[in-house]
Amino acid sequence: EGVDDGCGGGVSMQLLQYDLWTKFHNLSTEMIITKNGRRMFPVVKVKIRGLRPEKTYMVYLDMVAVDTRRYRYVYPSSRWMVAGTGEPLGQHTPYIHPDSPATGVQWMASPAVAFDRLKLTNNKTREVKGQIILHSMQKYRTRVWVQEVEAGACWGDLPHLVDQTHAHHASFPETTFITVTAYQNQQRTGEAS
Amino acid sequence: EGVDDGCGGGVSMQLLQYDLWTKFHNLSTEMIITKNGRRMFPVVKVKIRGLRPEKTYMVYLDMVAVDTRRYRYVYPSSRWMVAGTGEPLGQHTPYIHPDSPATGVQWMASPAVAFDRLKLTNNKTREVKGQIILHSMQKYRTRVWVQEVEAGACWGDLPHLVDQTHAHHASFPETTFITVTAYQNQQRTGEAS
């Protein structure tokens, strides 16, 4: 339940499927990205608490570039090694959770706010809705945001309402990953939760 | 754009895919229901106008039993004929549109509020969420409701908030159908919209 918070207030976010993520963190740490976009495995699921029930919030996610290095998987030792300098840190438009906007009651009633529709891609040419563009072979960490918006806000306008200076956030060390376009570690398997 | 309204106010609902529904009304008028639930074809899609932008509404749908007769498809003439008395008129819990609750802005921004997830069933034993239970071989008409609710309402509580006396409604003659468990009319085909 690693949690930092940006903005004071009692808002808390807890990463679910903690065992799965721990295993991921120990064994693999690699996340596939493809041209057409690939879903994350494991899926980021969080439990959100401490919202004001009647207020309206949107929830969104972005990937924090941990550094500007490039990584390579080295076979004899089966470890990730630094392999030079990567792309400079950039800002991408966050992925807005499809249930947004919704009231505090709704977000908290849900046992798990899941980002299972999110896709990761390396296709820089066309920006597709629902996909986050990342650089290959670089290290990222998942970060989730909760931001209050006006009750009348609608889905289409949400991207313009993103204001990270007035939002709560949490990032989860277990979700740190290195982007690949094909699995490097052969131990990687896809068991369900 | 057949519209009746229950409650005054400028709320209007228009049935979309009118050509498709007209063809349905002229050629077929039969709707499949199965044990496990079957989606409607055509799908009910409506355009909603005249809501107060900032207010919160839920939208739901029910099936009005047109009469208590039982119908049979007679082949030589290829027509539906009355074939005796059916089940008495009953009340079923309405199907709440999965986007509920949402603000007036959101409902009106959508070019078509579609009930494409709705399933119709003849399975009276277990009441399944997302399915409407109907009697076979009887005649029904689709009716759509719009009801204002408090901003803090959440999905799980909506069924208890249904109050048809304080809701707008519209029913569409073109959507009148007779329930069957297998197609009677061989001309029935499933072209897309």
Place this chain on the structure above:
DNA sequence: ATGTTTCCACCTAGGTGAAAACTT
């Protein structure tokens, strides 16, 4: 040759129409 990306056949989940089964 090695490291990286794209492509593609497999697999799965779920919806559909028609054959099979059931009923009266």
Place this chain on the structure above:
DNA sequence: AAGTTTTCACCTAGGTGGAAACAT
């Protein structure tokens, strides 16, 4: 035997891992 219901194989859409292709 006719009418009605259920079952089931086909089809489709979309996600996945490994094979093929590409690049350095």
